[in-house]
Amino acid sequence: MSETKPKRLALIASQGTLDWAYPPFILASTAAAMDMEVGIFFTFYGLTLLQKDLSAKVAPQTNPAMPMKMPFGPQGFQNISWPIPNVIAGNVPGFETMATSLMKKTFANKGVASIEELRDICVEMGVKLIGCQMTMDVFGFTKDQFIDGVDLGGAATFLEFAADSDISLFV
């Protein structure tokens, strides 16, 4: 309902891998579409999600429960969850790149938006994007590496926004 005061969602995005990039951007874009005020604080590895050149990858060796699926071939073949030992997932050169492209392909096949697409929608809908200044300094990022419209700030900047929120989540 368009009451006097809209609901507010405050998110912290702390992870920068492809799989963990989805929850904040899905929740933020959907909340904005539900007429909520939304802000995301991008901190630590999450800060990389604000880069113009998004290069988020998925690391299967750190996700033991992750089903490895093939995005091509007959349905029966696509449904197989391939058991990949960590010794391969963690040591074979290029494994992460391969797993990333398989995940992207599977997502696209299933009609899931790309991270870039969801992020663009967030920007278009006026989601407040706050980049963590401390993380920038620590990892050596400069503001021109980020997309336009990013506010920079620290814990206090986020907490001021979150203090008046109805939903607050750490991702």
Place this chain on the structure above:
Amino acid sequence: MNDQAYDQELDCKGMNCPLPILKTKKQIDTMGSGEVLKMIATDPGSINDMTSWTKRTGNELLSHSQDGGDYVFFIKKT
């Protein structure tokens, strides 16, 4: 099977969460008050999602029905 009148139509077939919601929101924003949008999706989650979305945004979900693998929604903009 649906004789509901509508002003605009939106095809969200093949799209997965949250795209049908995001596209619907974008389309509804371009419409006038009282106009009806027909939205077709194939995502089974869209039934609950559209119900929640209309409840939250104050738009009216006139009806939803299933036609094979298609879910058909009629939404009236308030």
